[in-house]
Amino acid sequence: MNLSDGQLVELLRKMVTIRLFEEKIIDLYARGLIPGLAHLYVGEEAIATGVCANLLKNDYITSTHRGHGHVIAKGAHLKYMMAELFGKKTGYCKGKGGSMHIADVNIGILGANGIAGGGIPIAVGAGLSSKMRKTDQVTVCFFGDGSSNNGTFHEGLNFASVHRLPVVFICENNGYGISVSQKQHQAIQDISIRAVSYNMPGMTIDGNDVLAVYETSCKAIQRARAGEGPTLVECKTYRWRGHHEGDPNQGKRYRTMEEVKEWMEKCPIRRFEEKLVSEKVLTKMKAKKIWEEIEKEIEEAVAFANESSFPSPQDMYEDVYA
Amino acid sequence: MHEKETPMREITYAQAINEALAWNLEKDERVFLMGEDIGKYGGIFQVTVGLLDRFGPDRVIDTPISESAFVGAAVGAAMTGMRPVVEIMFIDFTTCAMDMIVNQMAKIHYMFGGRGKVPMVLRINIGSGRGAAAQHSQSFHAFFLHIPGLIVVTPSCPYDAKGLMNTAILNENPVIFVEHKKLYATKGHAPEEYYTLPFGKADIKRAGKDVTIVATHEMVNRSLRVAEEFARDGVDIEIVDLQTLCPLDKESILESVKKTGRLIVADEGHVTCGVAAEIAAMIAEEAVEHLHAPVIRVGSPNTPVPFSPALEKIFIPDEDDVREAINRMKQYM
Numbered sequence: 001m002n003l004s005d006g007q008l009v010e011l012l013r014k015m016v017t018i019r020l021f022e023e024k025i026i027d028l029y030a031r032g033l034i035p036g037l038a039h040l041y042v043g044e045e046a047i048a049t050g051v052c053a054n055l056l057k058n059d060y061i062t063s064t065h066r067g068h069g070h071v072i073a074k075g076a077h078l079k080y081m082m083a084e085l086f087g088k089k090t091g092y093c094k095g096k097g098g099s100m101h102i103a104d105v106n107i108g109i110l111g112a113n114g115i116a117g118g119g120i121p122i123a124v125g126a127g128l129s130s131k132m133r134k135t136d137q138v139t140v141c142f143f144g145d146g147s148s149n150n151g152t153f154h155e156g157l158n159f160a161s162v163h164r165l166p167v168v169f170i171c172e173n174n175g176y177g178i179s180v181s182q183k184q185h186q187a188i189q190d191i192s193i194r195a196v197s198y199n200m201p202g203m204t205i206d207g208n209d210v211l212a213v214y215e216t217s218c219k220a221i222q223r224a225r226a227g228e229g230p231t232l233v234e235c236k237t238y239r240w241r242g243h244h245e246g247d248p249n250q251g252k253r254y255r256t257m258e259e260v261k262e263w264m265e266k267c268p269i270r271r272f273e274e275k276l277v278s279e280k281v282l283t284k285m286k287a288k289k290i291w292e293e294i295e296k297e298i299e300e301a302v303a304f305a306n307e308s309s310f311p312s313p314q315d316m317y318e319d320v321y322a
Numbered sequence: 323m324h325e326k327e328t329p330m331r332e333i334t335y336a337q338a339i340n341e342a343l344a345w346n347l348e349k350d351e352r353v354f355l356m357g358e359d360i361g362k363y364g365g366i367f368q369v370t371v372g373l374l375d376r377f378g379p380d381r382v383i384d385t386p387i388s389e390s391a392f393v394g395a396a397v398g399a400a401m402t403g404m405r406p407v408v409e410i411m412f413i414d415f416t417t418c419a420m421d422m423i424v425n426q427m428a429k430i431h432y433m434f435g436g437r438g439k440v441p442m443v444l445r446i447n448i449g450s451g452r453g454a455a456a457q458h459s460q461s462f463h464a465f466f467l468h469i470p471g472l473i474v475v476t477p478s479c480p481y482d483a484k485g486l487m488n489t490a491i492l493n494e495n496p497v498i499f500v501e502h503k504k505l506y507a508t509k510g511h512a513p514e515e516y517y518t519l520p521f522g523k524a525d526i527k528r529a530g531k532d533v534t535i536v537a538t539h540e541m542v543n544r545s546l547r548v549a550e551e552f553a554r555d556g557v558d559i560e561i562v563d564l565q566t567l568c569p570l571d572k573e574s575i576l577e578s579v580k581k582t583g584r585l586i587v588a589d590e591g592h593v594t595c596g597v598a599a600e601i602a603a604m605i606a607e608e609a610v611e612h613l614h615a616p617v618i619r620v621g622s623p624n625t626p627v628p629f630s631p632a633l634e635k636i637f638i639p640d641e642d643d644v645r646e647a648i649n650r651m652k653q654y655m
Contacts, residue, residue, distance in 0.1 A: 060402065094435030103434040110401055111434060115425050121394020122401070122426060129399040132354065132380065139398075152421075155391035162386065319436040320470050322494035 003214070005281045011053060011210050012276060012287070015045040015269045017294050018069040021078060022241075024298050025068075025085065029245040034085050038099050041069035043208075043240035046268035047172050048073035050213025051140055054221045060108040060126045060139040062119030065100045066172075066239070067112030070142050075107045078301040088308035095311045096319065110139075116177075117143060117150030120169075124156045127165035127230070138224045139167045140217075146177025148191045157232065161198040166224035168217060171234040172207060178243045179254040195232040207235025208268040238263035331514060336369045336506040338480035339445075342487035343370065343407060345516055347377050350405060353491060354381040356392050357409030357445075366411050367447065367506045389419035393444065397427045397496075400442040405491060413446040413500070414457045427496045428471035443490045447501040449540060449590060451638050456626040459634075461590040463500045464597045467568055473497040473521060474567040478542040480510040482565060485519030492518065502539040502590075522569030526578070530560035533651050534578040534585050536601055538564055541588035541620065541639065548644045557648065557655070567597060575601060576609055583614035584654065586647045590639055593621040615654030618647045 003011075022040045029038055041048070044066075052061070052073035063070040071081065076092070084091025085099050092102050103111035110126060113119040123141030130137040147153055148171055160167045171192070177185050188194075195202025201220070205212045213235055220231035240260065242251040250260060276282050333341070346353045355370060361384040364371030374382040385392040389410065396406035410416050416423060423444065431439050450459035466474050473495050477483035483501070490497040527542055528549055535545045542563045549559040562578050564571065579585050585605055587598035598619035605617060620643050628634055 062398075092435065093433060093437065096435045097433040101433040103430075103437055105401060105434070105438040110398065111430065111438070113426075115421055118394075118421060118426055121391050121422060122398035124391060125395035125398020125400075125406075126402045127398075128395050129402040129404045132399070132404060133402075152390050152394065155386070155388040156394070158386060159388060159391040159395060319432045321473075322431050322436070322439040322441070 007053070008276055008281050009290070011049055011214070012269070012272055013290055013294070014049040014053070014073055015210065015272065016290055017078070017297070018045040018048065018072050019269055020291070020294050020298050021068060021072060021081070024302065026241070026245060028302070035087055036098050038085070038245045039066040039243065040239070040241045040245065041066050043263065043267070044172055044174060044237045045069055046210035046213050046272070047170065047207045047235045047237060048142070050210045051170055051217040053214055054218045055108070055138065055140065057107055059137050060110050060123070062110045062123040062126070062139070062141050063112040064119060064142055064144060064147070065112065065114055065116070066144070067100070067102060071102050071109050071112065074109050076102065076104060076109060078297060079304040082301040082305040083308050086305040086308070087310060088305055089311045089315065090304070090308040094315060094319070096315070117147035117152035119143065120147070120152045120156035121159070123167055124160045124165060127160060127167035128163060130166055131163070136225050137166065138221050140170055140221070141167055142170050142172060144177065145171065145173040145175065145182050145191060146185065148194065149177070149186055157194070157198040157200065157230070160230040161200050164227065164229035166227065167230045168220045168224055169230060169232045170217065171232065172237055173234050174237050174239045176239070176243070176251070176255070179251065181254070190234060192232055192234040200230050200232060202232040202234070204234040204236065207237035208266050208271065210268060210272050238266075240264060330511045332509045333480055333512050334507055334509050335480045335483050335501070336367055338484035338512045339369050339487050339501065340371065340373070341512075342484045342491070344373060344376065346488070346491045347373065347381060350491070352403060352405040353407065354383065354404060355407050355409070356383045356385055356396060358385055358387055358411050360384060360409050365409060367503060369445070369506070370409065389415055390422055393419035393422040394426065396442050397422060397430070397440055400440045401430065401438050405441055407443040407445060407491065409445045412458050413448050413462060414460050416446060424469055428469045431495070432471055439494050440496045441494045443487075443497045443499050445499045445501060447503045449503040450627045450634055451504055453629060453631060453634065455629040459627040461622060462592070463498070463567070464589070464591045464595065464600070466498045467597070467600065471496065472568065474500060475521070476500045476538045476564060476567055478502075478505070478539050478563050480508070480512040482519060482525065482563070484512050485517050486565065488516060489518040489521060493521070500539070504540050519565065521566045522571050523565065524571035524574035525563045525565055526560065526574070527563045528559060528561040530558035530582070532558045532582055532584065532655065533648060534560045534562060534582045535588055535644070536562045536564060536575055536585065537588040538567070538597060539590060541590055541644075544641050545588055545644050548641050548648065551645075552648055557652065559648070572604060575605070579605055579609050580612045583612055584651050585613065586618045586620060586644070586651065588620040588639065588644060591621055592624050593619045594624050596621050615651055618650060620644055620647050
């Protein structure tokens with residue numbers, strides 16, 4: 001794999017951006033400044049980052065309820081995201097979508113999705129559309145282990161395979177469908193084996209290793225772009241926070257804190273940063289500076305959101321129909 | 323434009339829709355068809371017959387029996403520049419794709435604050451009378467009126483079906499195109515050339531001054547037949563064919579009710595929370611002072627559709643039900 005030092009640092013920068021964005025949400029949510037629901041991606045940053053680093057601006061993604069990482073990695077602006085989370089008119093969805101519906105079709109983000117597995121058929125359709133329009137666009141479909149039990153997963157993979165569509169299915173297996181552990185919700189360990197049923201390649205990788213994610217998804221995306229059909233990539237990972245902010249004690253009702261700690265030791269960012277420092281791609285000082293720069297960027301996004309106006313009552317009635 | 327055409331050409335309701343689909347496939351490369359058995363088989367009601375041969379398997383796609391996948395795929399394709407027209411074999415099967423219809427297709431434009439649109443047509447059919455029992459005969463199209471973001475179209479004859487389908491494909495929103503299976507084989511005038519009919523504009527199928535019947539689909543035709551009988555008795559009935567339930571042409575309904583003072587609403591769905599219930603409520607709110615009689619709803623009883631011909635016949639709202647409603651109305655004349 002031939003990633004330049006600049007590209008490697010960019011991977012780190014993206015992961016740090018996602019981490020700090022999410023940590024800011026934890027703080028804002030706890031202080032009651034963000035309404036509604038927020039499902040955070042802390043601990044899973046390597047997946048969105050590694051996958052989206054292979055995508056072009058006009059490639060598509062479909063995202064999930066836990067979507068902040070995906071849309072940041074695909075190029076969404078932090079300030080419009082933050083404004084959306086605040087319910088402000090300047091947000092991506094004019095304050096009408098919130099955390100679970102951030103979308104920007106112009107940069108290929110076909111939406112986060114509040115329904116588990118809801119994005120899968122939509123991703124398949126984007127793939128069908130690219131094929132019909134004879135472009136070489138690829139669609140990446142993110143979803144979790146929980147969604148892999150939904151009918152849309154099976155229907156979507158089947159359809160994509162039958163039509164050899166340029167879709168890459170990225171299963172983020174974080175071990176839990178809300179509070180139900182993978183052991184309780186399916187009788188298999190590796191979700192990638194389900195690819196066999198649909199006659200497509202399937203593989204399971206360490207989702208906390210950004211380079212492994214980059215490399216594996218690179219091959220799958222190239223394959224899709226070449227018209228050779230879909231791939232299922234399962235990335236094993238773990239969510240550090242509860243299902244959503246407000247899930248008591250980070251999910252203590254259904255998992256042990258030892259388990260959480262164990263996975264925090266496998267932090268995808270620390271691991272990658274240490275690697276880059278030890279391989280002299282960047283110095284500790286430079287790494288520190290990255291964190292500081294991004295922190296500042298996020299403060300600017302919060303200020304933008306704070307200063308923005310809420311929608312006016314009349315806005316409620318707009319955009320029902322195009 | 324059709325008045326000029328001579329001689330009057332007659333085609334079936336199914337052919338009318340087929341012609342509209344073919345014209346759009348021909349003229350707009352973004353348009354494609356998807357559905358179960360729409361290719362070689364020609365569609366369960368033969369609406370897409372011949373289109374596979376003419377346009378090929380890339381644009382007339384036989385899908386797996388997998389409603390969530392192909393309705394959702396149409397949503398994704400519509401968001402990314404295509405204009406899918408999807409056939410669901412029976413309205414009953416929309417339940418298998420309800421997340422895609424209700425949570426995705428209908429709401430994407432709004433949830434995304436206007437960033438992204440879903441210009442697609444979902445063709446479904448309603449109506450009982452074929453002995454197909456409770457899971458292949460339903461008429462719950464009123465359900466879709468409860469979901470903001472959807473357009474709901476209800477053509478009652480070949481002319482309307484063709485013009486409204488052409489409009490549906492041009493529209494930037496998701497359109498639920500509700501066909502009626504008892505109408506597919508019925509013939510009527512429809513010109514060969516392209517034309518569109520506006521959404522949100524009812525068609526007065528018969529002008530009258532004594533009683534208004536607001537009707538949809540086959541109930542329009544049943545009401546037209548009964549109206550001629552009553553005309554001989556001196557009861558002059560006006561028939562308002564809604565054409566689209568959303569947008570709803572409230573003005574035409576109000577105008578007619580203000581003129582006649584008597585309203586019957588006839589729609590094949592269940593009466594409870596149905597199309598007729600909504601229109602009756604609207605009249606109660608906005609024109610009750612013009613009424614000389616209670617509003618009467620004609621529709622299906624609140625039971626699942628029974629199988630036995632002896633029961634199904636009673637289940638279907640037919641000419642007898644319309645006659646009975648008018649006779650009740652006559653007590654207030």
